[in-house]
Amino acid sequence: MRFNTAxxxxxxxxxxxxxxxxxxFGVPSRRAFARAVSTQSMTxxxxxxxxxxxxxxxxxxxxxxxxxxxxxxxxxxxxxxxxIPGIPETLARLRAMGKKMFFVTNxxxxxxxxxxxxxxxxxxxxxxxxxxxxxxxxxxxxxxTNFKDTGKKVYVVGEVGIGxxxxxxxxxxxxxxxxxxxxxDMSPGGFMVHDHDVGAVIVGFDRYIxxxxxxxxxxxxxxxxxxxxxxxxxxxxxxxxxxxxWAGNGSMVGAIKGCxxxxxxxxxxxxxxxxxxxxxKLGLERSRICMVxxxxxxxxxxxxxxxxxxxxxxSGVTTEEKLLSAENTITPDFYADTINDFFVGVPAEASx
Ligand SMILES: [Mg+2]
Numbered sequence: 623m624r625f626n627t628a629x630x631x632x633x634x635x636x637x638x639x640x641x642x643x644x645x646x647f648g649v650p651s652r653r654a655f656a657r658a659v660s661t662q663s664m665t666x667x668x669x670x671x672x673x674x675x676x677x678x679x680x681x682x683x684x685x686x687x688x689x690x691x692x693x694x695x696x697x698x699x700x701x702x703x704x705x706i707p708g709i710p711e712t713l714a715r716l717r718a719m720g721k722k723m724f725f726v727t728n729x730x731x732x733x734x735x736x737x738x739x740x741x742x743x744x745x746x747x748x749x750x751x752x753x754x755x756x757x758x759x760x761x762x763x764x765x766x767t768n769f770k771d772t773g774k775k776v777y778v779v780g781e782v783g784i785g786x787x788x789x790x791x792x793x794x795x796x797x798x799x800x801x802x803x804x805x806x807d808m809s810p811g812g813f814m815v816h817d818h819d820v821g822a823v824i825v826g827f828d829r830y831i832x833x834x835x836x837x838x839x840x841x842x843x844x845x846x847x848x849x850x851x852x853x854x855x856x857x858x859x860x861x862x863x864x865x866x867x868w869a870g871n872g873s874m875v876g877a878i879k880g881c882x883x884x885x886x887x888x889x890x891x892x893x894x895x896x897x898x899x900x901x902x903k904l905g906l907e908r909s910r911i912c913m914v915x916x917x918x919x920x921x922x923x924x925x926x927x928x929x930x931x932x933x934x935x936x937s938g939v940t941t942e943e944k945l946l947s948a949e950n951t952i953t954p955d956f957y958a959d960t961i962n963d964f965f966v967g968v969p970a971e972a973s974x
Contacts, residue, residue: 677958689910690722697916697938702864705744708962728890730757730826730854733786756854756890757783760824761791762899763889774821777842779835780828804834816841826854827871840881855890892924918952931955
C-alpha cells in the first residue's frame with residue numbers, strides 16, 4: 623500500500639537524519655547531539671567548504687529553474703512578530719513572475735487559519751491554501767490513512783492549532799487546551815481512567831504540558847490496541863522568544879517516547895509526508911521546487927532528502943560560519959543573506 627511505504631520511508635529517513643546530524647558534528651551520543659544543536663552558532667571552526675555557493679546570479683541559479691518555492695516562515699519571512707524588511711515586495715515580485723509558493727512551518731500551535739491571521743497582521747497577502755503548518759500535516763496524515771473510518775478519536779498533547787485542524791476534517795478529539803492545569807489523582811490507590819476509543823495520540827508543541835497529559839497519552843498508546851503515536855515534529859529547540867533558544871517539541875515527544883518505548887510517525891519537516899502530499903495533490907515536479915529555509919537540519923535536509931533544490935538564508939538561526947564549517951555536512955545548493963537577494967540590482971519592472 624502506497625501510504626504504508628511513505629510512512630516507513632518517513633521513519634527510516636528520520637533515523638538516517640539523526641545519524642546524519644550526529645555525524646555532522648562528530649558527536650555520536652544523543653546528549654552531545656542535543657548540545658551540538660543548541661550551541662551550533664558557537665562553532666569555532668573556520669575551515670571553509672568550497673562546495674557551498676553564495677547566490678551570485680539568482681536568475682540563472684534559482685529563478686529560471688524554479689516554478690514553486692516552499693518557504694519556511696520564521697527566519698525567512700519573519701523573525702518573531704516582525705516581518706523581515708523587503709520580504710512583502712520580494713514575494714509580490716515572485717508572484718508577478720508567475721511563481722507558485724507555499725509557506726511551511728513546523729510550529730503546530732496555530733492552525734492554517736491562525737497563521738493566516740499572522741500573515742495578515744504582518745501585511746502579507748497570503749491565501750490560506752498556501753500555508754502548511756505541522757498541525758495541518760497531522761490532520762492530512764489522518765485523512766490520508768482514512769482514520770475517520772475507524773470511528774476512533776484522537777488525544778491531543780498540544781495547543782489550539784491541532785484541534786482546529788481536526789475539526790475541519792471532522793475527526794473527534796479530546797485533550798489539548800482542555801487538559802491544561804489538570805492533575806491526576808496520585809493518592810494511594812489513585813487510578814486514571816483513560817478513553818479506550820482513542821486510536822491516535824498527536825504530540826505537538828505544548829507550553830502547558832503536564833503529568834496528566836503524559837499519563838493519559840501513555841495509557842492510550844500502551845493500552846489501546848493499534849493506537850498510533852504521531853509527532854508534528856522533533857525540533858530540539860524553538861525560538862519562543864528572541865532572547866534565547868527554548869526546549870522544542872522534541873522534548874514533548876521525548877516524554878511520550880520515554881514511557882511508551884514507541885517511535886512516533888513524524889509529519890512535519892524533514893519528514894517527506896508534506897512534500898508527498900503537495901506533489902500528489904498538485905502534480906508538482908520536484909526538481910522545479912526550491913525549499914528555502916534558515917535551518918540546515920530541518921529545512922535544507924527536507925529539500926535535499928526529497929529531491930528539491932535548496933537555498934539557505936542567513937536571516938534566521940544559521941550563521942555563515944556554521945554553514946561553512948568543516949563539521950557541517952548538510953549542503954544547500956546555494957545560500958543568501960535573505961530572499962531579497964533574488965532581486966538585488968534588478969529593477970522591479972525587469973522581473974515581471
Ligand atoms: Mg525557520
